[in-house]
Amino acid sequence: xxxxxxxxxxxxxxxxxxxxxxxxxxxxxxxxxxxxxxxxxxxxxxxxxxxxxxxxxxxxxxxxxxxxxxxxxxxxxxxxxxxxxxxxxxxxxxxxxxxxxxxxxxxxxxxxxxxxxxxxxxxxxxxxxxxxxxxxxxxxxxxxxxxxxxxxxxxxxxxxxxxxxxxxxxxxxxxxxxxxxxxxxxxxxxxxxxxxxxxxxxxxxxxxxxxxxxxxxxxxxxxxxxxxxxxxxxxxxxxxxxxxxxxxxxxxxxxxxxxxxxxxxxxxxxxxxxxxxxxxxxxxxxxxxxxxxxxxxxxxxxxxxxxxxxxxxxxxxxxxxxxxxxxxxxxxxxxxxxxxxxxxxxxxxxxxxxxxxxxxxxxxx
Numbered sequence: 337x338x339x340x341x342x343x344x345x346x347x348x349x350x351x352x353x354x355x356x357x358x359x360x361x362x363x364x365x366x367x368x369x370x371x372x373x374x375x376x377x378x379x380x381x382x383x384x385x386x387x388x389x390x391x392x393x394x395x396x397x398x399x400x401x402x403x404x405x406x407x408x409x410x411x412x413x414x415x416x417x418x419x420x421x422x423x424x425x426x427x428x429x430x431x432x433x434x435x436x437x438x439x440x441x442x443x444x445x446x447x448x449x450x451x452x453x454x455x456x457x458x459x460x461x462x463x464x465x466x467x468x469x470x471x472x473x474x475x476x477x478x479x480x481x482x483x484x485x486x487x488x489x490x491x492x493x494x495x496x497x498x499x500x501x502x503x504x505x506x507x508x509x510x511x512x513x514x515x516x517x518x519x520x521x522x523x524x525x526x527x528x529x530x531x532x533x534x535x536x537x538x539x540x541x542x543x544x545x546x547x548x549x550x551x552x553x554x555x556x557x558x559x560x561x562x563x564x565x566x567x568x569x570x571x572x573x574x575x576x577x578x579x580x581x582x583x584x585x586x587x588x589x590x591x592x593x594x595x596x597x598x599x600x601x602x603x604x605x606x607x608x609x610x611x612x613x614x615x616x617x618x619x620x621x622x623x624x625x626x627x628x629x630x631x632x633x634x635x636x637x638x639x640x641x642x643x644x645x646x647x648x649x650x651x652x653x654x655x656x657x658x659x660x661x662x663x664x665x666x667x668x669x670x671x672x673x674x675x676x677x678x679x680x681x682x683x684x685x686x687x688x689x690x691x692x693x694x695x696x697x698x699x700x701x
Contacts (some may be wrong), residue, residue, distance in 0.1 A: 358526070359472065359526055360461075361461070364680075365469065365607060366605050368605075368678070369678070370465050370505075370605050371464050373464035373490075375470075375490050375521045378490060379490070379492050382518075383494075386517045386541050389423065389539070390554070396411055397409035397411050400574070400578075403575070403579050404579050406426045406578055406579050407426065407428070408575070410422045410424055410425070410574055411424075420538070420558070421558065421560075421570065421573060422558075422574060423539075423558040424555075424556070424557050425556050425578065426577075426578025427555070428552075428553055428581040429550060429551070429553075430550045430588065432549060432550055432588075432589070433551055433588055434546065434551065435511055435512060436507055436508070436509060436510075436511060438514070438551050438584075438588075439495075439514045439516065439596075440596035441587065442584070443596070444596070444609070445458040446612065447587075447591075447611060450613055451580065452583070453580070453583065454475050454476055454577070455473060456473075456476045456484065458474075459472050461523075463605075464505075465505035465506065466506050466507070466606050467491065467504070467505060467506060467507055468491060468493065468505060470489070471491055472486065472487070472488055474532065478569060482565060482566075484532045484533070485532060485534070485535035485561060485562070486528060486529055487520070487534070487536070488520070488523045489518050490518070490521045491516065491517070492519075493515060494514070495508045495513070496511055496512065496514075497512075506602065507596070509633075512545065512546040513545050514544040515544075516544070517540075517541040518537055518540040518541060519539055520536045520538065533562045533563065534562055536559065536560040539556060539557070539558045540555075540556060540557040542554065555581055557577055588638075589638065591638070592637070592638030592640075593635040594618075594635075594639070595618045595632055595634055595635075595639075596632070597630060597631070598630060598631040598632075599630040599631075601629060602626070603626045603628030603629070604622040604623065604625060605622060607622055607623065609621075615686065616640070616687045618684070619682065619684045620682070620683045621651075621680065622683075623653075623678060624653055624656060624676045624677055624678065625677070625678065627672055627674040627677070628671075629670065630670050631669055631670070632667060632683075633667050640687050640689075643689075644686065644687055645686050645687070647685035648684050648685075651681040652680055652681070653679030654681050655675070656674075656681070657681050657683070658670075658671045659683070668685075
């Protein structure tokens, strides 16, 4: 693995100080319905690399040992540039969850900020389906020696049912296998932002596979950090990036699973799904694209043990939306009529209970 000698500089190169590229974070990333995805070449390249890593012989990976229950590996490539981290891999077993639960904990940006300590912020720029979109994210720096990085990439996903059928635009309820893949895309209209270095995600992804009473989760990441970095920071990143799986695993029994949308009938264009980690309030902004019914799944055991208050519906298409809560308390059925076609509506709900007061025994991690 490429590294610095002790005599080399231990400071990151200067971040972007020129006029930053224009960055607009839209409230509605697909206001009139899902957009056509122009990044098909990047999509195919990313999936080829993803499945290539999954099928690679074990001997190409160096075992970094187990930490916090996560098996860690590194694919050492002497030909890599000094700016690029070795491809990293982590695997962990998560008890008592389904693949769609784990998908939601990764997919929901506000929840990801709970367990992914390297992530500073994440936003959707353009949306091509519920699970496919352009994102802009910022990863944290390390003092004055390692600047924040920003990344522009595209998320893709595939969920498989037991009969082998596969969906790329939605996530399916009972799928035993979900793959999530991120890769870099060229967007010259979104330049590096002031005070940040523009990194490139060669490949990052998760395989989430039902196993016993839980899931086996495998994580890959390969990233170009734009400039060479000190050897001790490189080593720290290689050792610690896979350990984010342990924080994800431990967050679920602590906080529960955030609400997620199952749109099997493909009747909405989801604009945003906000979830507040402190209040557990959930806000879904969508446009009706066809009459039908979709489902909002609730973690009634851990996140909403006392249920939720009656949801409110506002917006132009509000009168075309009716809701029905399942007697089990773990889902809401949302019915959409033809009268609301191509109209936006906003559905908001909050927990019925109040959080207990913190005590001296309260802890996180």
